Amino acid sequence: MFLGKGEPGNAMVSVNTREEMYEAMVTARHYEERLQEEYLEGKQPAFDISAGPIPGELHLAAGHEAAAAGVCAHLRPEDTVTATHRPHHVAIAKGVDLERMTAEIFGRRTGLCKGKGGHMHLFDPDVNFACSGIIAQGSPPAVGAALAAKKRGTTDVAVSYLGEGAISQGGFLESLNLASVHDLPVVFVVEDNDWAISMPKARVTDVESGAQRAKGFDMPGVRVDYDDAVAVYEAARDAIERARAGNGPSLVEVQVHRRMGHFMGDAEGYRPTEDIERAKRLDSIERLAEDLRSEGVTDDELAEITDRAHQRVEAAIEWAKDQPEPDPDEAFDDVFVTPPRAQVVPDGGGDRGIVDAVDVPPGSDDDIGGEDR
Amino acid sequence: MTQQVATGRELTMSRAMVEAIAHEMRENEEVFYMGEDVADYGGIFDSTQDLLEEFGHDRIMDVPISETAYIGAAVGAAQAGMRPIAELMFVDFFGVCMDQIYNQMAKNTYMSGGAVNVPMVLTTAVGGGYNDAGQHSQTLYGTFAHLPGMKVVVPSNAYDAKGLMHAAIRDDDPVVYMFHKRLMGIGWMPAPEGPKTEVPEEAYTIPFGDAAVRREGTDATVVTLGLHVHRALEAAEGLADDGIEAEVIDLRTLVPFDTETVVESVKKTGRLVVVDEDYRSFGLSGEVVARVAEHALDDLESVQRLAIPDVPIPYARPLEDAINPQTADIAEAVRTVTK
Ligand SMILES: Cc1ncc(C[n+]2csc(CCOP(=O)(O)OP(=O)(O)O)c2C)c(N)n1
Ligand SMILES: [Mg+2]
Numbered sequence: 001m002f003l004g005k006g007e008p009g010n011a012m013v014s015v016n017t018r019e020e021m022y023e024a025m026v027t028a029r030h031y032e033e034r035l036q037e038e039y040l041e042g043k044q045p046a047f048d049i050s051a052g053p054i055p056g057e058l059h060l061a062a063g064h065e066a067a068a069a070g071v072c073a074h075l076r077p078e079d080t081v082t083a084t085h086r087p088h089h090v091a092i093a094k095g096v097d098l099e100r101m102t103a104e105i106f107g108r109r110t111g112l113c114k115g116k117g118g119h120m121h122l123f124d125p126d127v128n129f130a131c132s133g134i135i136a137q138g139s140p141p142a143v144g145a146a147l148a149a150k151k152r153g154t155t156d157v158a159v160s161y162l163g164e165g166a167i168s169q170g171g172f173l174e175s176l177n178l179a180s181v182h183d184l185p186v187v188f189v190v191e192d193n194d195w196a197i198s199m200p201k202a203r204v205t206d207v208e209s210g211a212q213r214a215k216g217f218d219m220p221g222v223r224v225d226y227d228d229a230v231a232v233y234e235a236a237r238d239a240i241e242r243a244r245a246g247n248g249p250s251l252v253e254v255q256v257h258r259r260m261g262h263f264m265g266d267a268e269g270y271r272p273t274e275d276i277e278r279a280k281r282l283d284s285i286e287r288l289a290e291d292l293r294s295e296g297v298t299d300d301e302l303a304e305i306t307d308r309a310h311q312r313v314e315a316a317i318e319w320a321k322d323q324p325e326p327d328p329d330e331a332f333d334d335v336f337v338t339p340p341r342a343q344v345v346p347d348g349g350g351d352r353g354i355v356d357a358v359d360v361p362p363g364s365d366d367d368i369g370g371e372d373r
Numbered sequence: 374m375t376q377q378v379a380t381g382r383e384l385t386m387s388r389a390m391v392e393a394i395a396h397e398m399r400e401n402e403e404v405f406y407m408g409e410d411v412a413d414y415g416g417i418f419d420s421t422q423d424l425l426e427e428f429g430h431d432r433i434m435d436v437p438i439s440e441t442a443y444i445g446a447a448v449g450a451a452q453a454g455m456r457p458i459a460e461l462m463f464v465d466f467f468g469v470c471m472d473q474i475y476n477q478m479a480k481n482t483y484m485s486g487g488a489v490n491v492p493m494v495l496t497t498a499v500g501g502g503y504n505d506a507g508q509h510s511q512t513l514y515g516t517f518a519h520l521p522g523m524k525v526v527v528p529s530n531a532y533d534a535k536g537l538m539h540a541a542i543r544d545d546d547p548v549v550y551m552f553h554k555r556l557m558g559i560g561w562m563p564a565p566e567g568p569k570t571e572v573p574e575e576a577y578t579i580p581f582g583d584a585a586v587r588r589e590g591t592d593a594t595v596v597t598l599g600l601h602v603h604r605a606l607e608a609a610e611g612l613a614d615d616g617i618e619a620e621v622i623d624l625r626t627l628v629p630f631d632t633e634t635v636v637e638s639v640k641k642t643g644r645l646v647v648v649d650e651d652y653r654s655f656g657l658s659g660e661v662v663a664r665v666a667e668h669a670l671d672d673l674e675s676v677q678r679l680a681i682p683d684v685p686i687p688y689a690r691p692l693e694d695a696i697n698p699q700t701a702d703i704a705e706a707v708r709t710v711t712k
Contacts, residue, residue, distance in 0.1 A: 118688030
């Protein structure tokens with residue numbers, strides 16, 4: 001692995017950078033733990049996925065933080081990131097507005113997507129972040145962002161996050177090839193948490209490491225074999241510098257750990273207890289804290305970072321829960337940015353009838369007289 | 374009306390569906406099941422619960438997240454004469470593998486002039502109502518029924534789930550078996566009362582192309598399927614208190630489509646309400662109205678259709694509730710046509 005300027009790894013990563021990564025990671029961890037609590041409200045004693053203040057599926061990323069912080073520490077707001085169905089840690093590290101993201105997860109009008117997207121479909125164009133719930137389907141748009149950067153001659157890059165379960169999906173493999181053949185500034189980051197829902201890695205792939213996929217497309221591929229933010233930072237620096245310099249795509253796989261079920265409500269009956277315990281033991285946040293302590297950062301200083309992170313999370317959740325829910329009629333907005341002239345809104349035989357997306361004077365050519373389009 | 378034998382044994386829809394699969398697998402070595410999380414997990418929506426125990430990983434196969442590959446492999450194995458069942462975890466994921474479904478599975482019989490056939494079942498979970506948003510809440514009934522070459526079945530209760538599954542596996546053509554998540558009786562997604570029914574122990578088939586009249590009535594015909602059968606029945610009960618008798622038809626299979634049952638009912642009632650959980654335009658609800666218009670235009674006094682109003686499924690609860698036809702919406706539509 002190339003560590004930059006021939007120096008040993010850790011020396012190249014300033015304490016300041018490591019503290020920043022630590023803060024992003026602690027924020028993400030606390031965020032997931034708090035969302036878990038909020039999510040379970042109204043779902044006990046009998047779990048009902050559609051009940052409570054946060055309905056729908058919820059995939060939390062506790063244990064994945066190093067892969068987010070170590071990569072995103074190199075990114076600027078102009079750089080594009082596409083994340084997966086498990087997106088919060090990456091969003092936080094990329095600088096997505098935490099309050100509006102939280103409001104979105106609570107389904108509120110002031111959320112990033114006005115309550116239309118939810119936790120798997122967060123879009124924050126201010127920092128060029130997006131995610132998708134369909135496996136590997138974030139890769140092609142990341143390649144597209146890289147293509148735009150290349151065509152426009154900017155130094156922006158794109159990062160596509162995937163789980164190790166996604167490395168056998170066509171959308172990913174085709175993206176590797178397209179990026180490679182056009183030398184596009186994109187980095188594919190595979191978060192290997194050993195599981196794709198209930199399917200262990202060995203059941204669904206014969207390769208030891210997802211980084212091996214890079215070989216077949218003639219691009220560099222590295223694997224960070226342990227859950228260490230500093231090691232991720234170094235591997236990502238190499239890949240992102242290469243992309244920014246116009247030298248094409250790379251693939252970085254990172255070993256992470258799934259500290260929770262695949263989604264909230266997953267009883268993990270398929271998973272050996274020892275594996276669950278191991279995931280908890282191998283904690284990247286503890287590892288980075290140790291590392292910072294050995295650099296002379298005091299426990300008080302670490303606690304200060306943690307407190308700040310927790311306060312930020314609490315404030316975001318509090319703000320989000322205070323926000324209004326969308327009105328039912330808002331469901332009909334935003335299908336298009338330039339709506340068709342008149343939209344019929346069949347609302348179940350109610351009296352809502354025709355909603356004019358654009359005011360049309362009665363009797364004009366555009367007035368379709370209350371009929372279906 | 375479907376004759377349901379009283380057995381005293383009630384099953385959830387998922388248990389009934391699994392019972393049929395297990396039965397066919399015992400009878401026929403050539404039946405096997407492929408999908409993501411179908412082995413140890415037993416299917417995210419319990420579609421293969423406990424099958425691993427009896428049949429092992431060779432026949433209850435967890436496969437990579439490579440839908441094109443394994444659904445296409447089911448096509449190939451079927452053409453080789455086996456009887457594969459492939460599961461697409463959510464129907465919404467059809468986007469990553471549609472070529473194998475509609476250009477291969479659905480067309481190979483026709484394009485070969487009948488020289489080959491594709492006796493496979495594609496099982497898939499459909500439907501919303503639990504705030505899973507745009508990529509995990511669709512039914513896409515009309516999409517699959519629109520493309521020629523696949524039979525499409527949509528059970529609304531346990532009895533039908535079993536009989537339709539037996540028929541699907543034994544069918545010599547590809548069958549898309551769309552099970553509504555809300556009806557399965559999954560622990561973490563409570564089902565309404567209706568889908569849990571008495572189910573005979575022995576194997577039986579429900580022939581494709583037979584809609585079921587779930588409730589007889591003289592004032593209006595409500596044509597629906599899946600989850601909305603139960604919402605329509607609930608609406609009909611409420612309407613009966615006001616002296617409005619709605620007939621509720623459960624389509625059960627879309628391909629083939631039971632035009633006769635629908636048309637006969639409209640001839641009797643003169644009013645039609647179609648309730649669909651798929652998108653409104655260019656789809657199932659329009660198809661039902663068109664068939665009635667073709668065959669019983671003179672009898673048709675009034676029509677309403679309820680469907681997803683051509684917007685992607687939104688996440689927030691008030692938004693999703695606004696676009697997915699509710700029991701009250703159905704009642705209101707029936708009142709409108711009977712006014
Ligand atoms: C095309 C497609 N197939 C299947 C799924 C269902 N699904 C959601 S997450 C998941 C497992 C993903 O595993 P991995 O990529 O390793 O990510 P992880 O959940 O472990 O972070 C599956 C199969 C999906 N969302 N999209
Ligand atoms: Mg994984």
